Amino acid sequence: MSKVTGYRATDRPGEVELVGLTRRDLRPDDVEVRISHCGVCHTDLHALSGSAAGRGGTPLVPGHEFVGEVVATGPAVTSFAVGDPVAVGNIVDSCGTCAMCVAGQENMCVEFPTLTYGGTDRVDGSTTLGGWSSSYVVREDFVYHRPPALDPAAVAPLMCAGVTVWEPLRVWGAGPGTRVGVVGLGGLGHLAVKLAVALGAEVTVFTRTADKAADARALGAHRVVLSTDEQDMAAAGESLDLVIDCVPGAHEVGPYLRTLALDGTLVVVGHLGEVRVDAMDLLRARRRLASSGSAGRARTQELLDFCGEHGVTADVETVPSAQVATALERLGRNDVRYRFTLDLRDLG
Ligand SMILES: [Zn+2]
Ligand SMILES: [Zn+2]
Structure with missing residues (x-):
């Protein structure tokens, strides 16, 4: 076990404190990543505000979109070496044998993928602790090469917000000659716009306030x-x-479904709850309603490679990790354009 530091939930909802944590000794196929930056996602806010979720026994350390550098490798690791710039997203393991895993959709593993935090390690049964920490130990299969030329702080959000919108853009064939709409200009939406534009699609943004029009453009x-x-x-x-x-x-x-042309698809990635739909809106123009969440390993690496080639990153506001409380409070008010990333190098 190695001693590291990180931000753990306290007994008070929405609050974290800097504490000492332990990371497991490297297994043969493990990589140790020294974390430089980690994004602050709505999921983190939700996990921290949940009714005693992760507290009272089970430690909760948020953070599931982080970047850093490899500082150690297990003897069986073949794809990474010490010093490699890497990134890790919201899953760190899966069964590897179910139909979803075989199809490259580890994010939808039928045995449920191991989440980067709050998950249960498949080997020792321990609770995974997230990336708001000085380092992380993870199987090499769930570590990704990140383009070294891109600002690491702005790459971190690609690992959750980015893959969440990349997956539907790729599955439903966004590219030259396609017309893509994006609803909601936040952490997910702003990346959906940038990626769809970089893919060559013609992009429309829906906004409720006229003053966001300039931002969208x-x-x-x-x-x-x-x-x-x-x-x-x-x-x-x-x-x-x-x-x-x-x-x-x-x-x-309904209003967004009705903007779809023949055989068009509306993909819901923001609100993962009940969706009311009038079948007539589907019948007209033979439209489809779909959803997806996160992405598998191959598509995650594909996103990072694409972003490296096209110079796409998130628009971030980077703060020292010591200011995590401010970041959480402002994210709760949607006061960020468009994603906070914590600079964790202040953990030493
Ligand atoms: Zn997230
Ligand atoms: Zn599986």
């Missing part, structure tokens, strides 16, 4: 539709092939 959007304006929405009818819906709360999807 700055991210590369070709068209902005004011979703609160019925005329604007009606004019956008049947004009898109794929809509990525990143709105985090419950909302009506």
Whole structure:
């Protein structure tokens, strides 16, 4: 066991404190990553505010989109060497043998993938502790090479927010000649816009407030539709092939479904709860309603490679990890453009 430091939930909802933690000794196929930056995701906020979730016995250390450098490798590791720039996302293991894993969708492993924090290690049964920490020990199969030329702080959010929107863009074929809509311009949405533009698609952003239009265009959007304006929405009818819906709360999807052209698909990635749909909105134009979450190993590496080639990163506000409380409080008010990353090098 090695001694490290990290931010663990306290008994008070939404609060973390810096404590000493232990990481396991390297197994043959393990890599130890010294973490430089980790994103602050809505999932972290949710986990920390949950009713005593992860507290009272089970330690909760958030953080599941981090980057750093390999500092040690187990004897069976073949893909990484000490000094490699790497990234880790929201899963750190899976069964490897089920139909989903065999299909490269480890994120949907039927035995449930091991989450980066709050998961149960498949070997020793311990609870996984996340990336708001000075280092992490992880199987090499769930470590990814990151483009060294990109700002590591801005790469970290690609590992959760990025893959979450990359998967539907790739599954539903966003590219030259396709028309992609993005609903909700936050951590997920701003990356959906950048990635869809980089893929060569024509991108429309739906926003509720006119003052976000300039932001959307700055991210590369070709068209902005004011979703609160019925005329604007009606004019956008049947004009898109794929809509990525990143709105985090419950909302009506009908208005966005109606912007889809023949055989178009609306993919809900923000609100993972009940969705009400009028089948007539599906019948007209033979539309489809879908969802996806995160991505498998191959597609995660594909995203990082693509971002390296196209210079795509998240728009981040980086703060020393000592300011994690401020980041959490501001994220709770959606006061960030568009993602916080913690600089964990202050942990020494
Ligand atoms: Zn996340
Ligand atoms: Zn599996």
